[in-house]
Amino acid sequence: MAAVRPGGVFVAAHILGSTGMRQSSGGFFPAYPVTMADLTEAYAGTAIEVDQLTFGPETRAGYTGTAFAVGRVAATSPRPRSVPAGSAAGRTRR
Numbered sequence: 600m601a602a603v604r605p606g607g608v609f610v611a612a613h614i615l616g617s618t619g620m621r622q623s624s625g626g627f628f629p630a631y632p633v634t635m636a637d638l639t640e641a642y643a644g645t646a647i648e649v650d651q652l653t654f655g656p657e658t659r660a661g662y663t664g665t666a667f668a669v670g671r672v673a674a675t676s677p678r679p680r681s682v683p684a685g686s687a688a689g690r691t692r693r
Contacts, residue, residue, distance in 0.1 A: 606674040609647060613638060616663035638666055646670045 603609050619629040638649045647670035653663070 603672045605672055607672050609668070609670050609672060611668045613666045613668070614662060615651065615666055617661055632661075633666075634663075635666060638668065642668055642670075646673060 613633050614630070615634060616632050617630045618632050619627055621627050635649070635651055642649055647668050649666055649668045651664050651666045653665075
């Protein structure tokens with residue numbers, strides 16, 4: 600949330616219940632089996648709302664649905680800076 604500017608919109612999608620995905624080439628992408636309870640706890644105390652979408656039987660085994668987190672960061676939220684003001688790292692190149 601600290602990376603979103605005050606008044607900015609935050610949107611995130613989460614695949615629920617997945618332990619990972621196997622590639623056709625044999626590789627494996629591990630995942631943590633996130634639940635709605637996990638997301639509710641993670642976004643507690645923020646203005647972020649979390650809604651779950653569930654899909655029919657065509658959903659791949661191991662998935663329990665998809666959750667979307669959407670909200671707007673308060674316009675008065677302080678925005679932490681990770682680089683000093685005026686440093687070359689903090690300037691936008693044109």
